[in-house]
Amino acid sequence: xxxxxxxxxxxxxxxKLSKLDNFNKNTNYPxxxxxxxxxxxxxxxxxxxxxxxxxxxxxxxxxxxxAKYVGSKYALMVNSGSSAxxxxxxxxxxxxxxxxxxxxxxxxxxxxCWSTSLWPFVQAGxxxxxxxxxxxxxxxxxxxxxxxxxxxxxxxxxxLGNCSNILEIQKFAKKNRLFLIEDTCEAxxxxxxxxxxxxxxxxxxxxxxxxxxxxxxEGGMIVCKSKEDYELIHSMRAHGWDRGLAxxxxxxxxxxxxGFNLRPLDLTAAIGLSQLKRLNKMxxxxxxxxxxxxxxxxxxxxxxxxxxxxxxxxxxxPSWFGFPILIDNKYLKFKQKYLNYLNSCGVETxxxxxxxxxxxxxxxLYGFNKKNEKFKNSQDxxxxxxxxxxxxxxxxxxxxxxxxxxxxxx
Numbered sequence: 001x002x003x004x005x006x007x008x009x010x011x012x013x014x015x016k017l018s019k020l021d022n023f024n025k026n027t028n029y030p031x032x033x034x035x036x037x038x039x040x041x042x043x044x045x046x047x048x049x050x051x052x053x054x055x056x057x058x059x060x061x062x063x064x065x066x067a068k069y070v071g072s073k074y075a076l077m078v079n080s081g082s083s084a085x086x087x088x089x090x091x092x093x094x095x096x097x098x099x100x101x102x103x104x105x106x107x108x109x110x111x112x113c114w115s116t117s118l119w120p121f122v123q124a125g126x127x128x129x130x131x132x133x134x135x136x137x138x139x140x141x142x143x144x145x146x147x148x149x150x151x152x153x154x155x156x157x158x159x160l161g162n163c164s165n166i167l168e169i170q171k172f173a174k175k176n177r178l179f180l181i182e183d184t185c186e187a188x189x190x191x192x193x194x195x196x197x198x199x200x201x202x203x204x205x206x207x208x209x210x211x212x213x214x215x216x217x218e219g220g221m222i223v224c225k226s227k228e229d230y231e232l233i234h235s236m237r238a239h240g241w242d243r244g245l246a247x248x249x250x251x252x253x254x255x256x257x258x259g260f261n262l263r264p265l266d267l268t269a270a271i272g273l274s275q276l277k278r279l280n281k282m283x284x285x286x287x288x289x290x291x292x293x294x295x296x297x298x299x300x301x302x303x304x305x306x307x308x309x310x311x312x313x314x315x316x317x318p319s320w321f322g323f324p325i326l327i328d329n330k331y332l333k334f335k336q337k338y339l340n341y342l343n344s345c346g347v348e349t350x351x352x353x354x355x356x357x358x359x360x361x362x363x364x365l366y367g368f369n370k371k372n373e374k375f376k377n378s379q380d381x382x383x384x385x386x387x388x389x390x391x392x393x394x395x396x397x398x399x400x401x402x403x404x405x406x407x408x409x410x
Contacts, residue, residue, distance in 0.1 A: 002042055010045060011038055028346030029403055031322070031389040032211035036271070043274040047267045059269040063221070065276055070188075070196040072204070072223035074230035077269060078237060081185040081207025081220035082116035083262040087233050088181050088203035088222055089120040092153060096232050096257060101126065101179065107153035110140045111378035114353045115362070117157055117183045126153065128368060130358060135377040138310050138324070138352065139164040146172055153179040158187035158197045159353065160387070161213075161320040163313050166192050170200045181205070185220070188213040189283045189319030198223055203233075208268070211389070213282065213319055214275035216268035237262045282392040283319045289395045290320055296404045306331060306410050324352050324387040331410050332384060338410050339386060345406050347388060355382030 002010070047053055059077050067075035078084050092101045103125035109118055111130040122128060129151060134141045140156050142165045154173055156164060166182075173180040180201030184190075188206050190197045198204025208219035224230055231245055240259030242249060297303055308326045312318040327335055339349050354360060356378040358369045388403075395403075 002046055007038075007042055010042060014038060014041060027348050029389065029399065029406075030348045031350065032215075033389075033391055033393060035210055035215045035392075037274075040271050040274045043270040044267055047265075047270045053265050053267045055263045055269075056266050058266040058273065059264055062269040062273040062276070065273060066206075066221055067223065069276060069279070070199055070204075070223060072196075072199050073225055074227070075221055075223045076230065076233055076237060077264045077272075078220045078222060078262040079264045079268075080218050080262075081183075081205055081209060081212075082120070083260075084185075084205035084207070084220040084222040085116055085181075085183060086120040086123075086260070087236055087262060088205055089124040089126070090258075090260075091203070091229065091232050091236060092179055092181075093124055093126075094232060094236070094257065096228075098228070099177070101152050105152040106150060107155055107179075108140075108145060108148055108151055109155040110157055110159075111356050111358055111375040112138060112159065112353055112381055113157055113357050114183075114185070115357075115360075117155060117185075118357065121153075121155060122366070130368065130373070130375065132375045132377050133159075133381070134164070135380065136311060137162045137164065137313055138381060139313075140169070141377075142168040142172070145169060151178060153181065154201075155181045155183060156201070157183045157353075158190060160310075160322050160324055161187045161190050161312075161318045162310060163187065163190060163192055163197055163316055165313065165315075166197065166200050167315075173201070185209075186212065186321045187319060189279055191317040191319075192313065193315045194317075202229065208272050208275075211321075213321055214272060214279055216272035216275065219264050219268040219272055232257070235259060279319075285392055285394055286320045286390045287318070289391055290323060292395055292400055293323060293390075293403065296400050297407060300404055300408055302408045306408065320390055322387040323390045324385060325407075326381065326384040327386075327410070329384070334410060335384075335386075341409065342388075342406060347403065347406050349386045349388055352381055352385040352387055355385075 063075045063077050106127045106129050107121055108129045108131050110133045112133045131144045138159045139162055182198045182201040182204040184198035184204050185207035187197045204223045206221040208216040235257045236259045240255045240257040242254045242256045306328055342349050356375055357363055
């Protein structure tokens with residue numbers, strides 16, 4: 001453990017390097033301010049100074065703390081949220097999995113999605129069926145799912161901290177014996193009727209990439225309910241090895257399944273654990289900042305309903321990630337020029353996920369939309385939408401004034 005004297009010494013180095021750092025130098029309003037506190041750096045430094053940075057006891061400690069936080073029986077850390085999706089997808093088809101899926105089985109996924117929410121399931125041999133989203137929440141429309149037949153799994157994305165009517169989806173999945181995967185990479189800390197998102201399905205996946213609710217630079221987590229599922233993904237995480245599972249096995253290199261190398265570092269686990277301790281505080285601050293931004297825009301004398309903002313599901317206590325905005329149709333022809341202006345002023349912007357993924361070159365390469373289906377809401381969100389950051393520190397009056405002025409320049 002670092003002493004107070006050690007920490008003061010490191011603080012001097014951090015302050016010195018921060019002055020030389022060009023991070024966000026020309027960005028007045030970034031997607032995320034500097035995401036690490038000194039305490040996070042101290043936690044990482046302790047691991048580095050121990051010279052034992054690979055996956056070990058600190059990773060296990062983070063996994064236990066994470067499982068306890070979200071209320072899941074099991075949690076397994078991996079090197080990214082994308083890897084968490086990869087692990088859950090291949091687990092569904094694994095010979096060890098009860099009632100496992102078969103290559104060619106169909107799963108549903110929203111057309112408004114992220115690349116690695118989709119591809120791991122395709123790479124595992126499953127066939128995607130794209131459905132539109134609810135324009136109010138940006139998430140899968142449960143009414144559309146209930147119309148589907150001949151599907152075997154649901155990949156449900158909790159977009160930007162929001163969610164679908166997940167209980168309805170869970171009931172439908174159970175009734176029809178479907179696997180339910182919750183991609184919760186953008187919604188860590190969101191609660192639906194007092195239950196954390198990610199804990200309704202067979203697997204819940206999370207990401208600790210920069211700007212997410214907590215960050216360790218890279219890293220992810222996968223949660224599940226059963227010991228069988230946990231032991232399956234545990235072995236698949238590291239080469240199909242039973243290391244860390246078998247207590248009485250005398251063979252050191254015993255490979256019981258197929259596998260990958262998706263192991264995280266104790267370094268990233270230490271930083272993630274440090275951030276997890278203040279997650280509730282950051283959730284609260286982000287919610288306050290969201291209200292301040294919306295009120296500042298709507299109370300401005302220049303407000304003319306230029307934008308709309310998605311609202312949380314009625315049963316959701318949200319943990320927001322980013323601040324999505326939909327431009328009113330009458331201003332749509334100025335969108336690209338407007339976004340260029342914002343970025344030139346130092347207001348960092350980005351699209352909402354990958355937009356309507358059926359428009360992506362990779363979707364066309366794989367022939368995902370040969371019937372040329374239309375996904376009205378997903379397309380509308382792509383056409384009109386963008387998002388800006390939502391700080392984890394209380395937004396200042398001057399920053400709020402600056403942001404409001406620039407946004408309303410449309």
